Amino acid sequence: MSKELSSQETQELLKMLKARFEKNMDRHKGLDWSKIVAKLEANPTKLWSLDEMESTDGEPDVIGYDKKTDEYLFVDCSAESPKGRRSLCYDREALNSRKEHKPANSVLDMADEMGIELLTEEEYRSLQQLGDFDKKTSSWVQTPEKIRKLGGAIFCDNRFQTIFTYCNGAESYYAARGFRGMVRV
Template structure:
């Protein structure tokens, strides 16, 4: 995330759009009834959102379209990597949790990195809806948006998929693990 202008070069944009198109065509079960030309046209007019998708791609998220919001006219992109994105693992939940660690601090935290990327962590409902498309996080887990009341008490929520079921768990927000990252959502 070194590009503070949040713009891609022409070469980066061309490469990203080709990758997204290939993934879109390969995984049609994720976005039935949607067509690539409509999505590409929307992306052409959204430089900052395209930059965010590039960040999702560069951190291992493999973003893909998973829906369309008829009310807002926005396409929903989500990290569709089989496991929690590799470039976003070993982070605690938020800045407060990061600052509370006296030693062995992780490199970053999920909420701040998501904000820097221009995406949001999935909610519990979004995570469960994603799992309806196919199974994700069979070996990893992903932080999700945590209600303020839980966070105020020091906790944070994460989910994974085991034994044919989506599980919702809690942990101290300051915890971090090599197999826990976060998935993001971007509305374009």
């Protein structure tokens, strides 16, 4: 499978990303779209990953700039956990451990296939400073190895104006739990 968009698909995605960027200036104060688009055009596989985020209802938007790495940070900014990335257990090991009623995929496998990084708990909490996300859903986040070795995985949500972190068995999956990702460009 080609991980590049056609010229037309690229232009459509860039137009949509620019419109979202301009509509949500509070998420990326001081950033210049022309510099971002230049980076995007120079990285076709990153554009493909952003298109994957968009096609799964993630609504990616720029939320920051990492001066150390000279990268712009695109994160899923959909109000709820992306619809096209729900009902997934945490990783391949968890998926393989299910004897019946297996979900279609796992979070880590799908993120890898899309070329995106699963948010850490810290990144998830930072995102919440830019708006109210996951008020009805929850999102898996990167799980520390210590917890994963014991069979667990962690997820977060936003209830009662508070960000909560919880745990579940990594093999569990729910219709209202998905995951949010990041692309660095």
